[in-house]
Amino acid sequence: MTPASPGGSVQVEPQDWHAAIAQAVAEGFGYPELLVGADHGDAIELTARLLDDRWQARTVRVRLGAPLVDTVTDVLPGLAWSEREIAEMLGVRFAGGDDRPLLRRDPDGPPPLLQSTPLPARLSTPWPGAAEPSLREGEEGMQRRSGNPSRRRQRPPGIPESWQEGSS
Amino acid sequence: MTDTAHGPQPAHVVIGFDASECTSCMICVRECPAWCIELESHAEEVLEEGARRPRTVNVLDAFRIDFGLCMLCGICIEACPFDCLSWQPGEGTGIVASGHAGLVQGMDELASWLPVAD
Numbered sequence: 001m002t003p004a005s006p007g008g009s010v011q012v013e014p015q016d017w018h019a020a021i022a023q024a025v026a027e028g029f030g031y032p033e034l035l036v037g038a039d040h041g042d043a044i045e046l047t048a049r050l051l052d053d054r055w056q057a058r059t060v061r062v063r064l065g066a067p068l069v070d071t072v073t074d075v076l077p078g079l080a081w082s083e084r085e086i087a088e089m090l091g092v093r094f095a096g097g098d099d100r101p102l103l104r105r106d107p108d109g110p111p112p113l114l115q116s117t118p119l120p121a122r123l124s125t126p127w128p129g130a131a132e133p134s135l136r137e138g139e140e141g142m143q144r145r146s147g148n149p150s151r152r153r154q155r156p157p158g159i160p161e162s163w164q165e166g167s168s
Numbered sequence: 169m170t171d172t173a174h175g176p177q178p179a180h181v182v183i184g185f186d187a188s189e190c191t192s193c194m195i196c197v198r199e200c201p202a203w204c205i206e207l208e209s210h211a212e213e214v215l216e217e218g219a220r221r222p223r224t225v226n227v228l229d230a231f232r233i234d235f236g237l238c239m240l241c242g243i244c245i246e247a248c249p250f251d252c253l254s255w256q257p258g259e260g261t262g263i264v265a266s267g268h269a270g271l272v273q274g275m276d277e278l279a280s281w282l283p284v285a286d
Contacts, residue, residue, distance in 0.1 A: 128206045129198035154198055 005049070007058035017062045018070040021048060024060060025075050028052040035072075035082035037090045039115045044090055048072075048079070064092065071097030089113040118163040127156045180262025181240065181255050185231060185278035189250040192226035196244035196253060204237035205244060206230070233278060235263045236271040256281040 007029055012020045029050035037046045043063040050058050062069065071094040073080045083094045084102045091111035093099070101107035110117040130153070155161075192209035208230040213222040245253045258281075265271045 125203060128203055129194060129200075131194070131197070131207065154194075156203070157199065158201065 004057070005059040006056045007050075007052060009059040009061075011061040011063070014062055014064055014066075014069050017046070017060075018072055018075075020060050020062075021050070021072040022075045024050045024058045027058075029056075029058040030076075032076045032078045032082075033057065035079045035086070037086040037092060037113075039090055039113060041115050044092060046086065046092070050076075067092040068095060069093075070095050073097055115160055116162060122156075122159060123163065129154055129156060180258035182235075182258040182262055182281050183233060183238070183240070183242075183245065183278070184254050184256040184281035185233070185275065186252045186254070186282060187228055187231060187275050187279065190228050190231070190252045191250060192228050193249065195247050195249065199243050199247040201241065201243065202237045202239050204234040206232045206234075228275075231275045231278065232272055234272045236268050254282070256283075 007024075007027075010020060029052045031051040031053070033049040033051050035046065035048045037044055040063075043065055044067060045061060045063050046069070048060045050060070052058075067090070069092065071083060073083060073094075074096070080098055081102070083097050084100065086092050087094060087097070087099060088102045088104055088107065089111055090113050104112070192207060194207060197205045197207050207228070209226045209228050211224050212227050214225050215222040242255065245255060263271060263273070
């Protein structure tokens with residue numbers, strides 16, 4: 001039991017996700033506060049917070065290797081929108097669930113919230129942090145006389161290397 | 169500070185910049201998640217009296233924050249090793265402009281938010 005989740009916090013395997021949610025509902029945690037997903041790079045983690053009638057929360061988490069898990073809308077119809085949003089933004093398929101596109105105008109492109117999906121604005125914008133003080137005003141591209149010429153070039157924080165094919 | 173008699177407190181703050189302490193280290197530029205800070209500088213050699221050889225210093229030429237991109241997250245303020253950047257009251261409305269160009273503030277405008285020394 002944690003203060004933020006007095007009803008308990010549990011992490012389950014993908015095959016046990018539906019059973020864990022159904023169990024929580026059976027124990028009185030029948031109000032779905034949220035269902036969210038996040039791409040951690042090695043896995044997509046789903047987090048459900050279910051409330052009981054005293055507003056105590058049970059948190060159920062699952063880490064998905066493959067982007068497939070059973071729908072829980074049979075026990076919690078109120079999570080239908082959240083499942084569709086996770087399906088659309090992270091590419092997770094909810095077996096038995098509603099797979100209609102929700103918000104995106106391009107539902108066939110790469111899921112926008114996957115870490116591997118590049119943000120076009122980031123690719124097309126030069127990073128202001130790449131600049132280094134030039135040796136003298138107006139002299140571009142000269143080898144720096146001071147400092148270490150082979151100093152590791154900085155990279156923008158939070159941008160995966162896989163976004164940039166070669167040059168930055 | 170809060171005028172509770174007349175409704176909600178205006179929420180807008182701005183970011184002020186004190187160029188006098190800036191060394192052009194570029195840390196704020198690199199740490200900004202919105203890429204909204206631009207800094208131009210050049211290196212100069214300074215020979216001090218009694219020194220055997222000159223040393224190189226960075227001279228700040230330009231500093232701009234694009235408040236159309238800025239999220240007011242404050243990471244730049246925390247990251248600056250010389251406390252050049254600071255939260256400042258935004259005089260109620262914060263930054264107001266009639267076009268995007270007005271949202272990009274240079275060194276003079278960013279300094280104008282700083283409190284005037286007595």
